[in-house]
Amino acid sequence: MEGFLTGYFTLWFLVLATSTLLFWVRRRPAPAPLAAPLPPVSILIAARNEEAAIARCLAAIRQLSYPPELVEVLLGDDASTDQTRAVAEQAMQGYKGRFRCLTITETLGSARGKANVLAHLARVATSEFFFITDADIAVPAGWIQALLPFARPEVGTVTGLTVVHGPRLFDRLQGLDWLQSLGLVQVVSDLGRPVTAMGNNMLVTRAAYEATGGYEQLPFSVTEDFELFRAVLARGFTFRNVYRPEALAFSLPIGTPRRLLHQRRRWLRGVEALPWWLQSGLIFYAMFYPLLLVLAWVAGPLAALSVLGIKIALQGLLAYGCYRRAGLRMPWHLLPAFELYTVALTLGLAVFRLLPVSFDWKGRLYQ
Structure with a gap:
């Protein structure tokens, strides 16, 4: 089990570090000037x-x-x-x-x-x-x-590029979530692989x-x-x-955690239609926290906290690159709270996905 956990977390960090490096070093050409006359x-x-x-x-x-x-x-x-x-x-x-x-x-x-x-x-x-x-x-x-x-x-x-903007902590965590996710989408898109619009x-x-x-x-x-x-x-x-x-x-x-779950449940419909290799990557990414709990049980809390610290540091570098390229100031102080936000959202969405209930969007119900 320890060998499996070591291999998983090593690969997880390698993927994140590579993605961060690609995002930082990729040179994207500036757009060409618009031709005259301008079109309607x-x-x-x-x-x-x-x-x-x-x-x-x-x-x-x-x-x-x-x-x-x-x-x-x-x-x-x-x-x-x-x-x-x-x-x-x-x-x-x-x-x-x-x-x-x-x-x-x-x-x-x-x-x-x-x-x-x-x-x-x-x-x-x-x-x-x-x-x-x-x-x-x-x-x-x-x-x-x-x-x-x-x-x-x-x-x-x-x-x-879109980012959530609002004064509350909940709003700013949504903004960090959006911008970092779009950064990862950009990395894959830069490699010529379509993800979404x-x-x-x-x-x-x-x-x-x-x-x-x-x-x-x-x-x-x-x-x-x-x-x-x-x-x-x-x-x-x-x-x-x-x-x-x-x-x-x-x-x-999004104003409340409940409304956020309904939004993400709707988005999950799109995720379920992604190519198998992208879905596999998302599952691999999402297994981090369950396996972190296993690591704490097998190797002790200190080992798990060390792994979590590395994750926060690497994600912070990616987020800094995302904010910098977007012309925004990086909110470093949000990183610890962002981990709690991510865990709560992932667990909530997993439960919501399994329940036989409809989700609401703009006053309409969808299965």
């Missing part, structure tokens, strides 16, 4: 009961440095029961670009929920570039210029979207961004991930 773009936002968040989202849209006369903003009101539409229309009064708010009542093909809203918006969009974000996201001023240069004819999706900060070209038949032709999924990403790749397009400060958007945090 469409921004697609699905909103359901977002009266508390939509004004912040649209205020960020209004601050974009891209010429507003080249921007159309399409907001899909997904059967909201609050004042989402009224708040949105008030927030966009006087906007120099084009703004439309569509009330979504019909279903297109197999699309449901957010996918159905985006299917409707894509049908009325007039440009060749669909910039997709969420109602709880504030995009940066240079968002369009950060993603658009990567949208070459062979590139179907371009994914930006992120539908709150994503560019999809019209050519790639229409090649899939649109959301109305895709199998329904609660992780609609991942389903579209897979379909775009299957049609022969490639992808780009942009881990740069100018592509960094800020998400509102």
Whole structure:
């Protein structure tokens, strides 16, 4: 048993150290200048009961440095029961670009929920570039210029960078979780292996979207961004991930641990559709804490604490690289609390996954 544990933790640390090194040393070329004349773009936002968040989202849209006369903003009101539409229309009064708010009542093909809203918006969009974000996201001023240069004819999706931002400890732990996870995704993506796209900060070209038949032709999924990403790749397009400060958007945090579990349960649907080698890697990664308990029982608490200390140090180096590349300040003091957060979230999600209960997202239940 001791030999097995030694081999596991040695390999675990080797993988993490290699990932950290690759993230630090990989040189990613700066985007080429945008060609003149600048093209028009469409921004697609699905909103359901977002009266508390939509004004912040649209205020960020209004601050974009891209010429507003080249921007159309399409907001899909997904059967909201609050004042989402009224708040949105008030927030966009006087906007120099084009703004439309569509009330979504019909279903297109197999699309449901957010996918159905985006299917409707894509049908009325007039440009060749669909910039997709969420109602709880504030995009940066240079968002369009950060993603658009990567949208070459062979590139179907371009994914930006998103971090959770909020004042509470719970909020900041979510931010550290997001940024570090996206750093690991970037490492794999830099090696040319597709992982996923992120539908709150994503560019999809019209050519790639229409090649899939649109959301109305895709199998329904609660992780609609991942389903579209897979379909775009299957049609022969490639992808780009942009881990740069100018592509960094800020998400509102999930308010409670219960809501966080529902969010992650939804994301787990996408994880369950990943290639076997990625799923195997995630299982290998997640076995750390169960085997750490075994190590404490076999070799004693001091050995387990030593291994945990090495983990915190290596993850800290990766996190520092992630924050540095995103143009943010590294919160070193969060690292011990982040271990407790990770354990609690992993255990909670494992139990939630096994229970025969539905999960709630935007007021709708999914199995």
